[in-house]
Amino acid sequence: MRGLLARLLIIAAVASAALAEGAHASCPTARVDFRKLAAQAYIWGYPLIRSAQLRQNMTLPEDPLRIRPATTAGAPINRLGHARALATPETRQGVAPNNDTLYSLAWLDTTVGPFVLEAPDFGARYYTFQMGQADTSTDLALGQSTHGPQLPPVFILGPGQDYPVPPGMIGVRAKQRYFMMAGRILVRDQADLAEAWQLQDRIRLRGWADYQAGRDQAPPITVQEPIERRDPPSDDPAAFLTMLGTVLKDWRPAGPDRPIVRSLAPLGLMPGRHFDSRCLAHAALPKITQGLKDGRAAIEQRSRELGTNVNGWTVNYRGAEFGSDLLLRAAVAMDQIYVLPAREAIYMIAKSDSRGRTLDGTLSYVLRFRADELPPADAFWSLTVYYAKGFLAANPLGRYSIGDRTPGLVRNADGSIEIRLQHDAPGDKGANWLPVPSEPFSVMLRLYRPNNEATSRRWLPPAIAEVPATN
Numbered sequence: 001m002r003g004l005l006a007r008l009l010i011i012a013a014v015a016s017a018a019l020a021e022g023a024h025a026s027c028p029t030a031r032v033d034f035r036k037l038a039a040q041a042y043i044w045g046y047p048l049i050r051s052a053q054l055r056q057n058m059t060l061p062e063d064p065l066r067i068r069p070a071t072t073a074g075a076p077i078n079r080l081g082h083a084r085a086l087a088t089p090e091t092r093q094g095v096a097p098n099n100d101t102l103y104s105l106a107w108l109d110t111t112v113g114p115f116v117l118e119a120p121d122f123g124a125r126y127y128t129f130q131m132g133q134a135d136t137s138t139d140l141a142l143g144q145s146t147h148g149p150q151l152p153p154v155f156i157l158g159p160g161q162d163y164p165v166p167p168g169m170i171g172v173r174a175k176q177r178y179f180m181m182a183g184r185i186l187v188r189d190q191a192d193l194a195e196a197w198q199l200q201d202r203i204r205l206r207g208w209a210d211y212q213a214g215r216d217q218a219p220p221i222t223v224q225e226p227i228e229r230r231d232p233p234s235d236d237p238a239a240f241l242t243m244l245g246t247v248l249k250d251w252r253p254a255g256p257d258r259p260i261v262r263s264l265a266p267l268g269l270m271p272g273r274h275f276d277s278r279c280l281a282h283a284a285l286p287k288i289t290q291g292l293k294d295g296r297a298a299i300e301q302r303s304r305e306l307g308t309n310v311n312g313w314t315v316n317y318r319g320a321e322f323g324s325d326l327l328l329r330a331a332v333a334m335d336q337i338y339v340l341p342a343r344e345a346i347y348m349i350a351k352s353d354s355r356g357r358t359l360d361g362t363l364s365y366v367l368r369f370r371a372d373e374l375p376p377a378d379a380f381w382s383l384t385v386y387y388a389k390g391f392l393a394a395n396p397l398g399r400y401s402i403g404d405r406t407p408g409l410v411r412n413a414d415g416s417i418e419i420r421l422q423h424d425a426p427g428d429k430g431a432n433w434l435p436v437p438s439e440p441f442s443v444m445l446r447l448y449r450p451n452n453e454a455t456s457r458r459w460l461p462p463a464i465a466e467v468p469a470t471n
Contacts, residue, residue: 032266034284038291039298041267042234043326044260045244046299047136047333049232052247054337055107055178061224073105073182078115078219080106080205084197086187087392088400095390096336096444099401100382101126102193104183104200109222110158110174116211117154117181120202124149125186126379126448127199130340131156131172132180136333138320141344142170144379145449155208156181159252163208177250181205182338186380186448188405225249234296237288238277241267245275256324302331304351311463312352313445317342317455335390346454348445354463361438364422364467371415376459379449380404383419386444387437395435397425402434421464 057074060066064076071091075081082104087097108115119129128143129151142151155169156179165171183203187196207219227246233239251271253261261271267288268279280288306316306328319342322329332339339347352358353365367383375381382403387393392400402409402419408431411417420426423438434443445461453459 032284034266034287035291035294037263037267038237038288039295040260041244041264041269042232042240042292042295043298043330045240045247046232046295046330047337048134048247048251049227049243050333050337051134051136051180052178052227052243053229055180056224056227057229058105059107059224061226064221073103075106076221077107077109077224078112078205078221080104080203082197082200082203084200085193086400089392089394091392095334096384096386097392098184098382098446099384099392100380100403100405100446100448101184101186102196102200104185104203106181106205108156108174108179108181109224110156110161110177110179112207112220112222113156113158113174114161114163114208115156115219116169116204116206116208117156118204118206119151119183120199121150122185122199125196125199127151127183127185128340128344128448129154130180130182130184130338130344132182132320132338133174134176134178134180136320136329136337137322138338138341140172141340143344145344159254175254176252180338189407234292235289237280237285237292240292241269241275241277241280245269245273248272249274298327299330299334302327303335306331306335306349308457310460312354312356313348313350313461313463315346315348315461317346317457319343319345319347342450342455344449346447346450348447348461349442350445350461350464351440351442352464354465357466358440359421359436359442359464360440361423361436364420364426364469365436365464366467367419367421367443367464368462369417369419370462371411371417373459373462374404374417375445375447375461376451376453377404377447377449378451381445381447383434384444384446385421385434385436385441387439387441393435393437393441395437397433397435399433399435402432406431420467422467 059077068074070085071083071087073081073083083102087099091097126144128141130138131140132138153169154172155165156172157163158174185196185199187193210217225246227243232243248269248271253271268276306314308315320339321341336347382401384401385393409417410431418432420433421436423436426433447454
């Protein structure tokens, strides 16, 4: 009896202390390491917020029918949008857009699903349809590598929807309310655009009921919970937790997510509810602020070390299949959100040269591929320049990438290819010139449908070497 009384007194004392600090009576009152918890919340929640922001940037819930630029595939929620031009420096949706494919994209609110995606026969042209989850992970890309030129209809189900997959269709399950489908169609050159547009126009997205009835009717536009569009702050707990609470309003914790989401309750975060600021004790705010900064710093550090580091390149061989590596998921969301699975594409990033120094457009560089060591891709490869936060760099030539489809590439006598990376036009080999901004920059080497040489890591990208200045 005395032991029970003692425990009750301790529980009452802890609850009283928490309430005295300002916590609400319905909030957990156990002792919490708020700095550690806030860091974990930032790492876990950052990609969820970035996904929601990207969804709203593309669907424009406040004005969904607004005309979009030709370089964006934005469209209202549950509708299919098509980019009609390759990415340019004005392309500001997401980060690190490619300059090789046209996007055909749809963000789906699965509460009004199921949906059916239909695609035409692409012949020999490269294409893929990425099935992206709301946490920015992707474990499935359907297209040329999985089904050849003709993709069967894709049946997209939401969580909790109990429908059998119709015969002849491919079943895809969304884990959360929102889901992204991103098609990529290769464009060989400007003259090839018109044919690519015709293929885009033959892609269809319909609700299951309309598909069954043979109606060519667009799915309804649904209401979305607004979320602030700026990068999730690490120095403003209220702003970050409000953003994450907005996402959690629709979140369905499952599997490894369950204990993580439960642990966030002392921060006022619970699934199905908005952020409850009454849970935050005033004395804990400095610890929470520092914890959010810790989480941000950890993501930024991991973004510089996404995977294998070789010759100044960072290579993420896991793509968007993150498993339990939440820090990798957050780092990819920061610099390469919604990349494809590695078996579909490998993304290699260089921010430094062969001596480990930051790439800077005030200097000149060369990237040399030996004749027998060109990037091993069964579809295509390309090299793209970015500056700042993953945007394309404007240049007089209007060239933003160079690769195996670039006309007029000059080979050396030994068959090697040297790509010049510099701000001003080189005196020779102008066809091999990829212009860079006159400031720090990065380059991304993409291998679409990488072959075994790349996936087994037997082939590695060569270092980018500085070209000595000449007088």
